[in-house]
Amino acid sequence: MKEMNLEENSSRKLQDSQAEANGDSHRISSSRFSSLLASKDRDYLLSQDGTQVKVSDLEGKVLGLYFSANWYAPCRSFTTQVLIGAYQDLKSNGSNFEIVFVSSDEDLDAFNTYRANMPWLSIPFSDLETKKALNNKFDVEAIPCLVILQPKDSKDEATLHDGVELLDRFGVQAFPFTKERLEELKLEEKEKHERQTLNNLLTNHNRDYLLGHPAPRQVPVASLVGKTIGLYFSSQWCLPGEKFTPKLISIYQKIKQMLVHKGNEDDFEIVFVSSDRDQAEFDSYFNSMPWLALPFGDPAIKTLAKHFDVKGIPCLVILGPDGKTVSKHGRNLINLYQENAYPFTEAQVDLLEKQMDEEAKSLPRSKNHAGHRHELTLVSEGTGGGPFICCDCDEQGSGWAYQCLECGYEVHPKCVRAVDRGSVRG
Ligand SMILES: [Zn+2]
């Protein structure tokens, strides 16, 4: 009996290798995933409940290799907030898709805890060699990382490394993650932005107004058409917002004053797009703001964040009088130019950059700053500067800056504070 089995096995093996040599595509794709995911003494993966699933069962599927670890919060949140839902959607509509978890967990317990939430397959924790080989092969430098492999692509020509970004941006629409599909989606997105109007951004069939002060005042979205609008994505629990919101309020008021002089005070408005956690938090935050807001929890909030690809808050998106996007970097422009940034157009920014270059000519080449013990040197993008975070106000900057050449400390020119003469050494 035993001998017969052996013989059977060896003859099957021979057939397999002949099939490969003959270029049989099924065999090749199966061996493609096997060579990646199986080892010399393991031809299976673990399912969520711990049962073994043959690697060969993945044949013909679009495969996501999910590099992730329980100890890292961005991994956990991508797993629970994006990937599980996407996976379940794709499975329930019969898509030919599978995910294999490649763990960077520190120990078996952490791996098992993490994996217990995952409805897909995993490489056993003990197989360090296979995990290491996959990390190397796909050049995984940061997690979470989702590498997508196409079934009949033995040369990895269609492999995508940015599955995490693609799912964040397009959701399950990105399936089957081919280059053609992504081109289609990008085109759709572009057309959507070209069709963008204030009305289709800010209203839905249940609501055609925004909230104003005092509550419960309602302001029709239609009354904002033709104005420059800032969409302010923020929330009370967001730390950088604590510093930026008061600044934005004061600059908002300065822009309004500037416009009063020109007789068109109503040409500018800001709309708060809240990601606060509850109504009370929203109410208290919105009460501190002089502008309008979308109602707490409104479905438009998620849609807007997705539409403008908002990655972090606070974020200020500027819309022009025609409802089209003028800038997604309103926060940066406010920090750099304050009220002069208005109306945030490219032409205005060009003008301000030229002015700044002109003014920088009259700035001293070096300065002492009360917040730093070394002397600071004036740098521009061309001379060692570039985008930076100001060490004094914690906001972004670009272009001209005062930088400590010794330790990289960098501040906006406007943030340099004179040193009290008595304390200057030497
Ligand atoms: Zn600063």
Ligand SMILES: [Zn+2]
């Ligand atoms: Zn220094």
